[in-house]
Amino acid sequence: MRVHLADDHTMFREGLAAILSSRDGIEVVGQTGTGPEAAAEVERSKPDVVITQLEMRLKEAEEVLSGLRSASPGSRIVVLTMLENLRYMQAVSKMGIDALLHKGSSAEEVVATIDVLSRTPEDQNMVVSMPRALLERLGEEPMGTLSERETEILVLAARGLSNRLIAAELFISEGTVKRHLANIYAKIGVRSRSEAVRTALMEQWIGIHEITSASADGAVDGAVDSPADDIEEQRE
Structure with a gap:
């Protein structure tokens, strides 16, 4: 699987790239931040999977994901985020992505997600890896509810x-x-x-x-x- 990494945190991105590159069957073909350069590079390289960080407001997140989908409609999109609120998770999950992972997930979980996507059709259920407490609350708390x-x-x-x-x-x-x-x-x-x-x-x-x-x-x-x-x- 050819993978592009889009993350504004250089150290995290390069560390994940090193781990993924060491695994059989995974090739990291590009690294960028999450700005316009990500869509431009994805359009050029047409990777199988785009792993992108989303730690921004929903409108900006939608623009980033829309740009990536337009740049390479055949690429599977995996979202990494540190944000832990239900409205954000619910909204992002409806933006045409293939997997939603907490940024605290292990490298093995990221590798496993890529493996699952390589073996499943595009209309398969979305892969989700979040802290158990958050998963138990997803869909239960009304959107907009403040703690x-x-x-x-x-x-x-x-x-x-x-x-x-x-x-x-x-x-x-x-x-x-x-x-x-x-x-x-x-x-x-x-x-x-x-x-x-x-x-x-x-x-x-x-x-x-x-x-x-x-x-x-x-x-x-x-x-x-x-x-x-x-x-x-x-x-x-």
């Missing part, structure tokens, strides 16, 4: 607190706050904390009474007062 911790973080963001202050308030790391916000954005399909707050208020996932330090308008405006946090989150 208790995500709701806490969104309320504090609505009050205008920066990532650093949210972390201090909840006794967690700033990195954990960023990961929760990324999951919130992907889960409800938004691009910034101000959009997330407005959506949460409209959907009544959080109430005005919870934003005790500001009025409704002020709370949303306060959420925009940390542009550096939004920019930094988009880079993550």
Whole structure:
């Protein structure tokens, strides 16, 4: 099987390429990031399998996958992601992919997935390898549902607190706050904390009474007062 790897993390991509190249029957024919260069290289090489990282918002993920499918309709697409929220998993699984793997999967699981795809027709059921706890919840939680911790973080963001202050308030790391916000954005399909707050208020996932330090308008405006946090989150 001829394989193309599209991942923005060079060390991970090169490590996976080395492992796959050492296996009989697998040839890594290309490596790129997940940008436009991925579709261009896939169109040129027409690999049997494209393994692509998806750690972006749903709209961007759909654009990446659409570009890959158009570039090489006959290639099987395997998605790797670190994101662990149900809406994202459900949505990506409906984007015409052949396999969905957690990025924490072992190399053996990736190799096994390629082997399965080499022996099954394109209309076969999608291959999924996710943490057991997440698999047990797939399809059970309503799309857009926020966890208790995500709701806490969104309320504090609505009050205008920066990532650093949210972390201090909840006794967690700033990195954990960023990961929760990324999951919130992907889960409800938004691009910034101000959009997330407005959506949460409209959907009544959080109430005005919870934003005790500001009025409704002020709370949303306060959420925009940390542009550096939004920019930094988009880079993550």
